[in-house]
Amino acid sequence: MDDSTLADRLTQLGLSEKEVDTYLSILRNGEAKASEIADNTGVSKRYVYSISESLEDRGFVEVNDHIVPTTIRARPPSEVIESLTSQLSEMESALDSRYSDTERRAQQFDVIKSRVTVVKRLTEYISNATDEVMLSVPQQYLPEIADELEAAVDRGVLALLVVSNAADIESEDVAGMASVARSWQQEMPIVLTVDGQFGLVAPADMIIRSNSDQRAIAFVQEQLVPVLSGSFLGNYWPMATELYVAEPRELPATYRRFRQPVLQATLRLRADDPVHVTASVHPVQADTDVETLEGTVVDTRQGLVEPQTNAYPIEHTLVVDTGEETVTVGGPGSFIEDYEAEEIILSES
Structure with a gap:
């Protein structure tokens, strides 16, 4: 040197x-x-x-x-280097703590300028999904995230997929990539929500056109992501045409999020396959201890598969016969059902 x-x-x-x-x-x-x-x-x-x-x-x-x-x-230089190394080691834990905190805050709301980063963030979020993915994406981009979607479905993640700009897509083109897939011939924004915590919105131009000056937004916000999920189910999902519905998953299965058990119960009811439910619940809008509710699912209210049976887009409900009465069970934040469920176990009746 x-x-x-x-x-x-x-x-x-x-x-x-x-x-x-x-x-x-x-x-x-x-x-x-x-x-x-x-x-x-x-x-x-x-x-x-x-x-x-x-x-x-x-x-x-x-x-x-x-x-x-x-x-x-x-x-002696060796002593100088040893001293500097010792000082740096003492700083390491403090630096790590501050770096982690900075990284966490930066992820709360990120403006993304490049297509490459959008792709990276989409695949990262989908790869880390544990419960639920909602995604709208142009057909020409679907192959780039197919592996991540298939892996998520294999893990038991509920994957609701809208393929936009879809002129000639067939059900076999999305088989295995979604729990339920729909297609729409029109162009629409790229929208992703994962596990009610992670979200991303990007103009379609940003993916389709390499020279686009559009910007995407990625965020980690438990209060905001459910709003985006509601918009997805209320504005985009109903506009698209049902393309593919996966076979019911094996039971028994335990769920912490609610739309997946509603979908699984719906599919089994339509196949005349009764479903038993054991749920940790408490009365809606009541500050009471959690209790166990058991019974047979006799109906569902949902908009995940056709025909739609719910009254509004975010309504996803299990109608349960307990043997003594018929009650309605919704997920976290329910307000019209009888009970709000924290955990659902579906098993063969």
């Missing part, structure tokens, strides 16, 4: 240009008087004393002011 590169590295450690010149002069001499260093660096002897004290505080040199004349000696 030449002197110029070494000087650059020392500057990166926080040394000023004069401090670097002084330190390199001391290194070359091993030990020197302040007057000698002043002559070599072109600064005053008083300034050499000041810089040397700063370098001593940082562990680079030792100032021998107990002798006359005062000399400045360079510490």
Whole structure:
């Protein structure tokens, strides 16, 4: 490493240009008087004393002011590196803590400028999905995320897919990529929600046209993502034509989110396959302890598959015969059902 590169590295450690010149002069001499260093660096002897004290505080040199004349000696480089390493190690946990916090805050709301980053964020979010994915995407882009969608469905994730700009798509083109897929010939925004926590919205131009100056927005916000989910189910999903519905999944199965068990119960009821439900519930809008509700699902209200049976887009309800009465069960945030469920277990009746 030449002197110029070494000087650059020392500057990166926080040394000023004069401090670097002084330190390199001391290194070359091993030990020197302040007057000698002043002559070599072109600064005053008083300034050499000041810089040397700063370098001593940082562990680079030792100032021998107990002798006359005062000399400045360079510490062995191995000791300097060891000292710097120790200081950096002490900072590591604090830096990690602040970096993680900064990263978390940045993810709350990100403006995305490039198509590549949109693709990366979509695949990242889908790959990390554990419960539910809602996605609208142009047909020409579907192959780029097909693997992530198929893997999510294999994990038991509810995947609701709208394929836009779809002129000639067939059901076999999306088989395995969704729980339910719909197609729409018109262009529409790219919309993604994952697990009620992660969301992304992008103009279709941003994916379709490489020279687009449009921007996408990605966010992590539990209060905002459900609003986007409601918009997806209320504005985009009904406009599209049903293209593909997957076979019912194997039972028993446990669910923390509610639309998947409603879909599975609906599919089994239509196949005359009764479903037993065990749910951890509490009365809607009541501050009471959780209780266990058991019974047979006799009906559903939903808009996930045709024909639609709900009164409004976000209504997804299980109608359960407990043996004593027939009650309605909704998911978290329910307000018209009898009970709000925290966990649902479906099993064969």
